[in-house]
Amino acid sequence: MLGANDGIVSTSSLVLGVAASGVGSQGVLIAGVAGLVAGAMSMAAGEYVSVSSQADTELADLAREREELTTDPEHEFAELTEIYVKRGLDPKLAAEVAEQLMAHDALGAHARDELGISESLAARPVQAAFASAGTFSAGAALPLLVAVLFPAGALVWAVASSSLLFLALLGSLSARAGGAPLGAAAARVTFWGALAMAITFAVGALFGVAA
Structure with missing residues (x-):
């Protein structure tokens, strides 16, 4: 959800900022696609480095x-x-459990119960990188699709309104998955998305006027 939110906010903001500068539809789409690719690669690289560091720490702990x-x-x-x-x-049962687990797989028992490392939770840098890039790309594709479908005259309002709707839906889904209040989560992500788009639009308009 977070990667998709980032994709929606950053790409819709970029599209709105470029559109506000007076660039034509083709330029807006080029900027949007470039933002999608750059954002996905940035997310993938950052996630890979972060999870690789976690994997290195886990290997050192296991050694x-x-x-x-x-x-x-x-x-x-x-x-x-x-x-x-x-x-x-109780101490007697705990000792028996520890003895049996260590006899079966001492390192696995300590990795799981002392270090919190298990096969299912082990750091996987490549998988994390692809997942991060994929979710970002999926989110970024939504405002780009709207930009393709709507004419230049309606592009700004169409991208802004649809992106806020997408953000509200994703915020609600994320809240439902986590058992949190839907309204508060949707309002929070929508507010910050709207703020990001408004500021970027204002910057694009300012530079468009200056040019």
Whole structure:
């Protein structure tokens, strides 16, 4: 949802800003497409770098845990037992669980219960990069599609109104998924989207007049 919101806000703002400067429909579309590509690549690169750093940290933590299991298994057993005690097991049962899990997969048990690393939650930089670029592109495509369908005279109002509608819908969907109030979420994302579009439009109009 966040990537799609970013795509809608940034691309619609760019389209409105360029349109306000007096550039023709072709120039507006070129700028919009360029903004979609640049934004998607920026999102992908940023997500890849961020998740790669997370993956490097996880690998370093696993390497340290593997060494500690080799050099001091008693301490690691006591550490895992204490974790289960804090989660509600009595000390005897916690020790039995820790013993069995370590006998089966000591590193996996410590990775999951001590470090919070599991196969399903492991950092995947490439997957994250594609997901981020994809959601941004999907959001950015909406105002571009409106810009293609509407004539130049109605482009500004069509892009602005449809983008605010898209933002409100996405805000509501995001709130529903998270169990939050729909109205507040929709109003929040719509307000900031409208502000971004208004400021960019004003900048484009200012530079258009100056030119």
